[in-house]
Amino acid sequence: MHASAQTVSPISLRRRVTDHAMTGVAILTVLLVLAPLVAIFGYLMYRGIGSINWAFLTQTPKPVGEAGGGMANAIVGSIFILGIASLIGVPFGVGAGIYLAEFGRNRFGSAIRFTADVLNGVPSIVIGIVGWSILVRGHGFSALAGGVALSIMMVPTISRTTEEMLLLVPTAMREAAYGLGIPRWRTTLSITLRTATSGVITGIMLAFARIAGETAPLLFTAFGNTFWNWKATQPTAALPLQIYVYANSPYDDWHRQAWAGSFVLIVLIVTAVAAVRYAVRRGSFGAA
Amino acid sequence: MTACALAVLAVLILIVYELISRSGLSWHAFGFKFFASSEWDPVSEKFGALPFIYGTLVSSLVALVIAVPLSVGVAVFTTEMCPKAFRGSLSFFVELLAAIPSVIYGLWAMFVLVPLLSTKVEPFLGKTLGWTGIFTGAPYGIGMLAAGIILAIMIIPIISSITREVLLVVPQQQREGVLALGATRWEMIRVGVLRNARAGILGGIILGLGRALGETMAVTMVIGNRPEIAKSLFAPGYTMASVLANEFSEATGDTYLSALVEIGLALFLVTIVVNALARLLVWSVTRGQPAKGTA
Numbered sequence: 001m002h003a004s005a006q007t008v009s010p011i012s013l014r015r016r017v018t019d020h021a022m023t024g025v026a027i028l029t030v031l032l033v034l035a036p037l038v039a040i041f042g043y044l045m046y047r048g049i050g051s052i053n054w055a056f057l058t059q060t061p062k063p064v065g066e067a068g069g070g071m072a073n074a075i076v077g078s079i080f081i082l083g084i085a086s087l088i089g090v091p092f093g094v095g096a097g098i099y100l101a102e103f104g105r106n107r108f109g110s111a112i113r114f115t116a117d118v119l120n121g122v123p124s125i126v127i128g129i130v131g132w133s134i135l136v137r138g139h140g141f142s143a144l145a146g147g148v149a150l151s152i153m154m155v156p157t158i159s160r161t162t163e164e165m166l167l168l169v170p171t172a173m174r175e176a177a178y179g180l181g182i183p184r185w186r187t188t189l190s191i192t193l194r195t196a197t198s199g200v201i202t203g204i205m206l207a208f209a210r211i212a213g214e215t216a217p218l219l220f221t222a223f224g225n226t227f228w229n230w231k232a233t234q235p236t237a238a239l240p241l242q243i244y245v246y247a248n249s250p251y252d253d254w255h256r257q258a259w260a261g262s263f264v265l266i267v268l269i270v271t272a273v274a275a276v277r278y279a280v281r282r283g284s285f286g287a288a
Numbered sequence: 289m290t291a292c293a294l295a296v297l298a299v300l301i302l303i304v305y306e307l308i309s310r311s312g313l314s315w316h317a318f319g320f321k322f323f324a325s326s327e328w329d330p331v332s333e334k335f336g337a338l339p340f341i342y343g344t345l346v347s348s349l350v351a352l353v354i355a356v357p358l359s360v361g362v363a364v365f366t367t368e369m370c371p372k373a374f375r376g377s378l379s380f381f382v383e384l385l386a387a388i389p390s391v392i393y394g395l396w397a398m399f400v401l402v403p404l405l406s407t408k409v410e411p412f413l414g415k416t417l418g419w420t421g422i423f424t425g426a427p428y429g430i431g432m433l434a435a436g437i438i439l440a441i442m443i444i445p446i447i448s449s450i451t452r453e454v455l456l457v458v459p460q461q462q463r464e465g466v467l468a469l470g471a472t473r474w475e476m477i478r479v480g481v482l483r484n485a486r487a488g489i490l491g492g493i494i495l496g497l498g499r500a501l502g503e504t505m506a507v508t509m510v511i512g513n514r515p516e517i518a519k520s521l522f523a524p525g526y527t528m529a530s531v532l533a534n535e536f537s538e539a540t541g542d543t544y545l546s547a548l549v550e551i552g553l554a555l556f557l558v559t560i561v562v563n564a565l566a567r568l569l570v571w572s573v574t575r576g577q578p579a580k581g582t583a
Contacts, residue, residue, distance in 0.1 A: 011470070011472060015472050015475070016472065018472070018474055019472035019473055019474040019475070022474040022477075023369060023473070023474070025361060026361050026362075026364055026365040026369055027365065027369075028361070029357065029358045029360075029361025029362050029365065030361070030362050030365050030378070032358055033358050033359075033362050033382060033385075033444055033448070034381060034382075036385070036441045037381060037382075037384060037385055039396075039400065040388060040392070040393070040396050043396055043399075043400055044392070044396075047399075091292070092292045092295050092296075093292075094292075095289050095291070095292025095293070096289075096292040096293045096295070096296050098289050098292075099289035099290055099292060099293040100293065102289070103289065103290070104293070108293075109293075111297070112293045112296055112297060114567075115296050115297050115300050116296050117563070117567055118300060118560055118563060118564065119296065119299065119300055120563075121498050121499075121502075121559050121560065121562075121563035122303065122502075122556060122559065122560075123501070123502025123503070123504065123529060123555055123556070123559055124502070124504065125502065125504045125529045125532050125533060125552070125555075126303070126307070126502070126552050126555060126556045127303070128532075128536075129306075129307070129310075129532065129536065129548075129549060129552045130302070130303045130306045130307065132536070133306045133310055133549075134302070134306060152299055155295075155296060155299070156296070159292075159296065209387055212389070213388070213389020213390065213391065213392065214389070214390075215389070215390060215391045215504075215505045216390070216504040216505055216529070216533060219533055219536070219537060220536050220537045223537070240389060240391045240505075243391050243392070243395060244391050244394070244505060244509075247391075247394065247395045247398055247509060248509065255399070258395055259395070262389075262391075262392045262395055265389060265392065266388075266389075266392070269387070269389075
């Protein structure tokens, strides 16, 4: 046999056209997906910024049909409820994550991991019903019930990201600590968790951002309130709830306030996430 | 730590227990007929969940029909075609869609999407595809189609991020091998990449379905909230999640409440099955590496 250079037949026109056409289709899908993103953020800026004024940020809602007033109590109420949710959800989530990463390489660990995934998929409205069933029935609507419902939604996200981040910490670091005679619990807290702090906090912020805009679990727990409320045992206003109520109302001024509320909500979520990220980056925690 | 892990388990058990015990009354009164009857009459205490089940399924199906091609297209573009420099920012922007709260989607849909549908899209669809029977009737804007579209936008980031992930675990040699056989880039993607990632992509789609089935606020704001079974997508409908959102806090009478909780229980069970199936499929491809971006 002698090596005769076989001429490669050119790729047929049909195949080349298909190739280019499919590239075009892929680009088109990207544009179609980005279009609503731009439209939603654009509208939020356009309607939101124009609708915010001092009264909106400092006053409570006016009676039905009356123009003016604001959502000050809902903004504070949201922060209140989110605070309760974080107080409960963060320790449980991080704790479960530590368990899964450090002690969970067994059957029970897998079961917990699966449970967390299942919990993550439970529709938020169902969590709201359960929150109502446990904490509201017989006691009345309360900020506490809202916070507990939201904390249930935080735990799966936090525990899974905490686990992932702890697993990124090299085993050699744990072994070095054991070698110095440091007990296991101390190693976990001061070495492993410390090293993975920034990653763990990112997970917490993800969970926070997720629950900050949740409306459905609050419908039958925190319920909403048109006045100021500082008691955890009373119905409390929340920004997403107020947006929902105002959006469904027939009044133009309330629609305006719904847009303003949405804008504040997005800003709240973005600044909370950005602030913590910045703080973590400034700090001396390495890794992840 | 163990206590925290146990708490996760305890919460799930508590959810199941509460849902089952609170829906008992309705279960004893109506049995399986609850899911087959389409009568929803709180006044005479007759409850059937069929219109809600129908609305949930149809709106989610519409969402999938729109979202699946778009999400897979975006994922393919990001992993296989996009210049490396833009990959990160493109997937960031797509995932930004997941950060928008449901109620803001609803607000946007009410004031931007619905008017657009009723003045432009629905009249056009009615004229060109009216013969199919699913695009007929008055173009209100509010209805099944609007709910499906807003759901599609909400589940695109889920499906596309999972798809991207499973495409990334397809070995590079697979691509090079197919290219070496003289395939064009598209043929390489079709034969070498998509075919290998089928199970994982299906997992992503089912995960998106799970989210769509349980989505509440945005849907409630645009679907029209009428418990009817209509063939046309222009017609208003009702979903399991939205009937809970609308009627739960105003429900009077134990049977009424219990019927609503039973809808919640059904929704819970369906989403659990759907999610478990999706996880299994994604795991089978990524081999147990945890799927990110599913929150």
